[in-house]
Amino acid sequence: MDLQMDAAALSAFMEREFPQVAADFVIEEVAPMQLRVRMPVAERHLRPGGTVSGPSMFALADVGIYLAVLAMIGPQALAVTTNCSIDFMRKPAAGKDLICEARLLKLGRVLAVGDALIRSEGMDGVVARASLTYSIPPR
Template sequence: MALKLNATDLMAYIDEVFPQVKGDFTIDSLEEMALRVRLNVDDRHLRPGGTVSGPSIFALADVAVYMAVLSMTGREALAVTTSCSIDFMRKPAANTDLIADCRLLKLGRVLAVGDVLIYSDGMDTPVARASLTYSIPPKP
């Protein structure tokens, strides 16, 4: 299965359908069934103590799988998260971008399953691991 959206088209589509997060994320690499996306950490992503908040880490995991699904299916704005499990394993580095390495484990007609490892930029050990399932709307 080939990519239906390249990184430039995918980011433009995300900016179009989710303008509220414009500038929050950058695609570092994209290939079939996998991508690396960055959370461009800003003050609004931090919790007291200067580390990235849990909701921001969740958002990165969620958008990583969403982007991976869209890259393979094309413009499907109504694909939605149906399940998420996330393990917060260690404290992220302070005021540092987070990197999500995402791979799709399954891409079916109605469901997609993705796995995400999240790292503080420049660190070798993950700060979080997530597994997400997305529902893909049926074709008309």
């Protein structure tokens, strides 16, 4: 299956459809069934103790899989998350960006299933791992 949207098209889509959060994510690489997206960590992403909050890491994983799905099916704004499981594995490095490597494991007519690995820039280990399922709207 070929890409339907590249990084520039996905970025433009985010700016148009989700202007409230588009600036929180930088699409770095898009390939068939996979994508890498960065979240520049800012003060608003932190929780007490100076680490990145769980909701911020969830948002990165969710956006990563959403964009990977759209890269394959085209601009379908109504593709929605139907399930997510996330494991927070270690504390991200203070003041460092988070990088999500999203990959689709299955892309069907109705559902897409993917994994997202989140790393903290400069750290070797994964800080969070998520498994997400998306519902794809009828075409």
